[in-house]
Amino acid sequence: MGVDEQWAQWNGRRGCVPAWHPVGVVVEVDGPVVRRHYGTHGTVEHAPLAQGTDLGVLVSRQQEAFAKRGEPVEWKVYAHDSTDLGPALMAAGFTAGWERSVLIASTLPGVGREDVPEPREGVHDLYRVRGQAARTWAVAVGSPGPHATPYAEMIADGSSDEGDVMIEVLLEDGVVTAVGWAHGDEQPFTLVGGLTSDDEDFVRTCTDRWRHQSRLGCPLLAEAHGSLRERLLEAGFREATTVRSYHWNPPLTPEPNRPAQFLDWLHDDGPLWDRFYADFDFKPSTTHRPAITEPSPSAVWDLHSHHRLVPDLPAELDAIVRRGLLTATEPGEFVYWLDWQHDGYRYDPRRVGIPGRPPIPGLGTYPDGDYHLHLTHDMRLGTFGHPWEQTLTVWGTPLLSAVEAELTDLLGDPVRCRD
Known part of the structure; x- marks a missing residue:
């Protein structure tokens, strides 16, 4: 084509x-x-x-x-x-x-070169050097733009079920010095988000790898001008058209952050889980109960000890916890929803789930087959749903005060408490 x-x-x-x-x-x-x-x-x-x-x-x-x-x-x-x-x-x-010029490159046949374990030089997938995630963020976010898709925006977007996020880093003596990123969506293209360097070898290596890896044989599409445009043309891209941006700022001050967003494993989700494992002595297991060292103060409710029919228990739990989080968190504070071994999200409970706003992300409070958590970034309060023990743990004085009466009315008295 x-x-x-x-x-x-x-x-x-x-x-x-x-x-x-x-x-x-x-x-x-x-x-x-x-x-x-x-x-x-x-x-x-x-x-x-x-x-x-x-x-x-x-x-x-x-x-x-x-x-x-x-x-x-x-x-x-x-x-x-x-x-x-x-x-x-x-x-x-x-x-x-x-x-900018809009540039397109077809996929390349065959398989791209394999990354070596623990590399220290050359261009490699960021997931091969996960310890460089913070350095990668600093280089990518701090690089002059504008990029077609700013790095922070791509990370916040995450990817669709059919999409990919591909991040290449240039290592010099084991330290990231340049970053390139591309992402897919439902369009039949992989989009080049940005390249922090217009070095000829770096641009060609990144784009060749993406052309080999591009999902379902989708071509690459890039927007570029100046020397980066020239490097992309030399790397096999062809110009399709040009595009100009127009910008308008309304009188009101924009919000400083999105109301909800995806948690990237390297930058957000993984480090948060690492802290939870350490601070709560988390032991995921189908048989180890309880799975955490319950903090003080906290209370644990058996989700099915009430022996009475609750037509929509997950929705009831969500409503109670949502009201509690609105009361217990500070204005502008984010709540983090975690799902063990799956995608997590963060959201501002005051800016989601209302008309004209995005829905509350995640699968809710009820542990339907996996551990589900709501917690603040400092972990001073939150909820922990255990799917095999079928319990809900709530900790933190402000949240407990806000939800204890309603949860007890719904589920019966707590089965464990720590003052």
Whole structure:
């Protein structure tokens, strides 16, 4: 398939409602436009607009929607879009931003080279050098952009069930000095998020590895300008079109962070579990009970000791715990939902589960087949559901005070307590 056919395939999916979108993101459709609300910012996507579209009215509606949330917005305009769209955005108060080439590269046959164990030099998958995760974050987030997808945004997005997140790092004497990242979504492309170096060998090595690894034979798509554009062309990419960004900031101050987001294993989820193992002496087992050293103060309820029918026990538990967390946490504080051996999330209980906001992430409080936890980052309070003991542990004075009466009414007296 040539670059023109590949671009037509990409262009045909612009403005489609995504089958999957990141946790914490609200997707809204307004005629030909798809808005994504991240809380911290927003984006506008659409297919080429039909002739006769009232651009002034369309742009004004988007500004109203983002202004209500205080979200700065980015609107991408491609070279083949209406020539009137850019001027219409500028007339509405948008400012023109960067301009980049859109570049596409087909997959490469065969298998990419294997990583060596415990490498110290060259380009390698970050998962081979997990101890460099913090250094990788510092290099990627601190590098000058703008990148097509900022590293922190990609990590917060996570990946769809069909997607991939691929992170390559350049090691010099065992230390990360450059980072490249790419990610997939439901589109038939793997998207190059960013490269912190335009070194010819680094760019080619990263992109060749992605072209070998790209899921389901999907081509790579990149946005770049300047020397990085030249390096990508030398590495086998072909230019499909150009794109310019337009930006608008509403009067309200944007939120400092997303209302909910995915916990990346290397940067967030893994370190949190490590602390939980250590601080609570966690021993996951189908037979070891209790699985944690219960903190003080805490109380443990048997989820089925009441011997009476509760039509929707998981929903009842969720409602009680949600009310308790709203009472026990500080405004703006995040709650972390953990699921042993599975994806975890963090969320602001005051900014999720209400109209116009994203749903509460995760599978709830009831331990339906695995350990489920709600806890604050400092672990001073939380809940721990044991799937085989069929118990719910609650700890921390503020949370216990908020939920003890309701849980006792629902489940009976606690079976264990620590003052």
